[in-house]
Amino acid sequence: MNAPFPETHGSAQKLPLKVLIAAPRGFCAGVDRAIEIVERALDRYGAPVYVRHEIVHNRYVVDALRAKGAIFVEELDEVPEGVPVVFSAHGVPKSVPAEAERRQMIYVDATCPLVSKVHRQAERQIEAGRHILFIGHKGHPEVIGTFGQVAEGEMTLVETVDDVDRLEFPEGQELSFLTQTTLSVDDTADIIAALKIRYPQIVAPKAEDICYATSNRQAAVKDVAPEADLVLVIGAPNSSNSLRLVEVAERCGTPARLIERATEIDESWLEGVATIGISAGASAPELLVREVVDRLSQWRAVEERTIISAEEKMVFKLPRQLME
Structure with a gap:
């Protein structure tokens, strides 16, 4: 979108910039x-x-x-x-x-209790005599940790729908599936659908493994991205849930960039941009969101609005040894 008047610098009037901040965002x-x-x-x-x-x-x-x-x-x-x-x-x-x-x-x-829940499910599926098809990203620490809950060979990694086509389990074999907690909700749904077609007998987890925070942050970006010319996601390049937020924005047809700090933002990114969406991965503190808004304010007259798509009130107990 083109701004209504030419850009000026210094003490002169700045171009307006709408900043839409997704909620929930940041720490889970x-x-x-x-x-x-x-x-x-x-x-x-x-x-x-x-x-x-x-x-x-x-x-x-x-x-x-x-x-x-x-x-x-x-x-x-x-x-x-x-x-x-x-x-x-x-x-x-x-x-x-x-x-x-x-x-x-x-x-x-300090394992997240929702990850621990997946670990317990893995143990139960093996006890029931089922081989586990685990949907996740190879090499991610959560995947390594979950595979380490069962004996070698009792779990097979599935990353894509194409991987489902390459599976060679015999008809009638006892199978179940579990998923990494930080995946794309949409991609995972496609993989699960393919698994159920290929293996109708496959046993699903009792509740979705993708965690509430991952789902909520993706839904929030879906609400913000269609209104924005650019989406900035604050998060680390090795953060699965942050990378998924970038993908969600791009699937909405909006360019998106993953940044760790506000200093990475270049003023040239704002050329032709009237509205920016901001989100943050589950490991990014709110301080970094404010840092980004402050940097944008150096160049443009920011009009800030928060778009709330869900309320989060989840709290997890600390380990007993630190409470005594």
């Missing part, structure tokens, strides 16, 4: 819980507290916790004796807490 209950777990562990045990993998996929959050005394490592063998370790919100294979117990380590599990 699982991320809030994971960050609080690290902070409480630091208070209880003192620095340093080690964290296996990024506690959540956000550089700002990780750097802030590092400044408080958290040390992030990839594997337990990097953790010295006698110091506590926290497992990330994405979940870990069973072998990780088993190794921690063998070494008599103090550990706190």
